Amino acid sequence: MVSAQNWLAPLKTVGVLALQGDFEAHRSAVLRAVASSSDFPEVQVAEVRTAAQLAACDGLIIPGGESTTMLKLLEVENLMGPLRDFASCKPVYGSCAGAILLARDVMHPPQPSLGLLDIAVERNAYGRQADSRIAKITTEDGSGMQAVFIRAPIIRRVAGDVIVLADYEGNPVWVEQGRHMVTTFHPELSLSGDTRVHQRFLRKL
């Protein structure tokens, strides 16, 4: 059967979980990342608030925001199951609150999570808003990156085949395991427009 898809590049859909948080900033960051290189096929970005919207995506970003708020809504709206099913075959990236939701273990205080990566995170580990910061982190290729940390968690433990892609003050801040990835900082709010994190995620689609 011949369809329009055959002669156009296949259109991928990046979902951004839009229950709460800076999902708009992630939408812009994905579009900036796509525009940064001709290697990327065209993508569309979709806000995800329901299981049906999730099913139409090729990958999902869980944005920054309040992890407790997102968790309550995921539970009340029965989205935990669909999210786990989605993650069993498609890539998920979480920034800050998203990282907390994707971790195996959450501390300070403990709370349920999806457990997609073998990491333990401590919430609000740098302190309160007065301790939020923009800092230079060290990436694995040694080039460094300006990173925005807002009431950020710290990854206290990585296990299994988790790969550390960047660290700051001796703690991992950008890690991946298989198709999933997290950052404890907010590349979507980058002042310099650095799109390396989103580019890496787009290559997983």
Next chain:
Amino acid sequence: MYLSDEFHLKTGLAEMLKGGVIMDVTNVEQAKIAENAGATAVMALERVPSDIRKDGGVARMASIRIIREIMDTVSIPVMAKARIGHFTEARVLEALGVDYIDESEVLTPADEEHHIDKRGFRIPFVCGARNLGEALRRIAEGAAMIRTKGEAGSGNIVEAVRHIRTIVKEMKHLTILGKEELVHEAKNLGAPLELVEWVAANGKLPVPNFSAGGIATPSDAALVMQLGAEAVFVGSGIFKSADPEARAKAMVKAATYYNDPQKLLEASEELGEAMRGLDVSKIPEGELLQTRGW
């Protein structure tokens, strides 16, 4: 200033609160209920606006003990209010380490001419506004978030609607003007030209724009969000209702699904009675809270 790292961190926290509900709480028990319901932040204060309205007297910054207890109890951001122009109350809140300071018309103003110069603080500020000129003056002073004022403690959405509609309409108007017209418009608005030009180019405020003052039901929250607010503050609406826990959860759901009538219907069911509202036109001029701020 708007491109500095420090200002970016201040607006950054507001970005994290988008699509959520910030709830007024007066004690630890209420703060827990708010957090469990899915509030993105709590506003710690001594009396909710409807009680301030009822009790009268001077309304000041909340007691440090109450704010500290709430900060020690919940893991979500904690905001607190300082009086308009009362920069030492704000310094005390900064020293305490709250996550956001609301320079609020709900408290009795300390200065009837000047607001706090918020640029010199490490903690971000939110300020109320009824129109674009007021919003841009507050941003020029360093506010990293604007909330439309509405009429706090009234349980009546009419003023919140008026204020968000006014700001959105005034922003749209700027986008069709020529450069020389913007100079004149800056004069009319009483706002810096630099900010007027930014809004004209972008069609929105350079900081997140939330809504407050009179939001009492899930539909109220969805209404102001459909009109352009990016999140909502709910003051008396939750803890002055018949079933605060259920109402808090319903408000959180409404802020997420503000564009989904089926979900709004679910959020509106089995809520018990909403707070008793006031006809804003019957409130004596001198008792209006929204006219505080200059």
